[in-house]
Amino acid sequence: MAVVFERTKGLTPISTHYCPGCTHGIIHRLTAEAMEELGVLDQAIGVAPVGCSVLAYKYFNCDMHEAAHGRAPAVATGIKRVLPDKFVFTYQGDGDLASIGTAEIVHAAHRSENISVVFVNNAIYGMTGGQMAPTTLAGQRTTTSPLGRDPAHAGYPIRISEMLATIPGATFIERVAVDSPANVRKAKRAIKRAFEIQLEGKGFSLVEVLSTCPTNWGIEPPNALKWLKENMIPYYPLGNFRDATKEEVSDGQ
Amino acid sequence: MAKVLMKGNEAIGEAAIRAGCRYFFGYPITPQSELPEYMSLHLPKAGGVFLQAESEIAAINMVYGASGSGARVMTGSSTPGIALKQEGISYIAGAQLPCVIVNMMRGGPGLGSIQPAQSDYNQSTRGGGGGDYRLLAYAPASVQEMVDYVQLAFDKADEYRNPVLVVGDGVIGQMMEPVEFRATAASDLPPKDWATTGTGGKRPPNIINSLYLDAEELERHNIHLAEKYNRIKENEQRWESVGLEGAELVIVAYGTTARIAKSAMENLNRQGKKIGLLRLITLWPFPEKGFAELDEATKDLLVVEMSMGQMVDDVRIVNEGKRGVHFVGRSGGVIPSTALVEEKILEILERSE
């Protein structure tokens, strides 16, 4: 008899504050498991954001630093420049990273800051009560786009991975989703690869994880996964947008 | 060590490096740009890191990260840039981290001017960002003092786990004066066992944080901070007093303005007047103890500032109505002349007679 699945040591035993069916819990697990498997938990410093995952510092079983809204990449930069041999990651939502913290993420990528970013995109501001996010889909109803997001008024949703992939310093950019067991396993591989890139000293890595918000979307958790698949993935296609470590190999051939 | 001639902003950089500062995150802004320029050249030679951030906001948040990881770290800016940094400063104060922030004040509000001013007094002494917090704020009046207080600022930041402001203005940043870098005695500072450096498997995780969702928990935190600020008030007030004994009138000023005030005082004393000077070295804590030294003979206080009058409010508070409190100032980058100060003093003395 063998245990094939149990709770990772990368998370504290605390039960999270997340709503039922919120996939933050899955993404926390993947992040923590990747650190545990790479043996970096005792060398890790995580930076928590503002938003639903503001309390991430209570859940990751490693040193943690709570940042102001959007500033996690700058805080992580400060930490990494002091401790270049330690493992530094940020965990940020879409309001945090793609709106108020756009400058910080773009410039961290431009500097190819040797940090890893787990970017959770659920197309809404969860913590503040379901307002329109930069990633809210066209037509999607939120508490600040009650008639649905009108691109003529509020612009189109921002595709962070595609944008960051144009930056020379962005070593690894991949978009994954956690809507099915198969996709969750793929997400884990991407996060682990992103972390390895930092450990190899190869620079900035980011994994965008499409996630749900059953509460603020107003959709039951299992159906929220379907909504993600049917609505988000067509606009936010999954896949690797940049892997400069592979480009280096092909350039050399 | 022999004295060297240095520009104020560069002397700050050198003093910081000698104080063990190895990290500087900044953004160019007049009139303090010589500081990041100096750091960009000299910090790497000292084995440190200078990084030009994408914004003032990013710079202060890099300071937040570096400080949380246990480093001696500094940033510098001027009025509009310091306004942008307030978010991060509030977080750093809330999380009780040490760092040194230099503000070479210029005229405001808004984009204001690039000329010297002292109109960030309220911001410097009332926290500046959101929440119940205070910064220890030094206001040196010469390049030598700048050097001395930058070194002290790092020790005090570590001692109290609190950001420390060093406040100057365009004049002090730009002027060249001979300075001596004195070796400071090693302070007995507490270990940074709270720093996020990785657990190494040897301790539970450290968390750097300013979030307390439970109201009573946050209140306890604020009470703890207030107790710390009270200790700072008790132990860290600094001022210089000149000729208080028998003075009819005492000028209250700090920084560049105190130098002008001193000249005015000397001119009038040569004419037989009895004028004293109380120069603030700490803006916060406000040197109340200095005011306790005022002579019974002193009937009037004249506050001189390069602003429309900010410190004058604190002088009124500490004065408790005992003496006349008067104000003269110039703003917008105009430096008050000694003649203006003398004229105002004579006017006050005439009225009192």
Added chain:
Amino acid sequence: MAAKGRVTFSQDQCKGCGLCVDVCPVHILALDRESINAKGYNPAYCTDQEKCIACTNCATMCPDLVIVVERL
């Protein structure tokens, strides 16, 4: 022949979201409508332990890490 497994839930920590229920290929998971846990939810449970194939799909989707899977 599929592996035999055992799936156990920390029912007190379960938030009753049902993400595990839908992804079970052998349909042996359900929310227990008869009981309410300390958090106030109907916790997930296994209706037929014998049929578990230790695929870990349920644990993979569980946001609250309440599931342990063993291969027998």
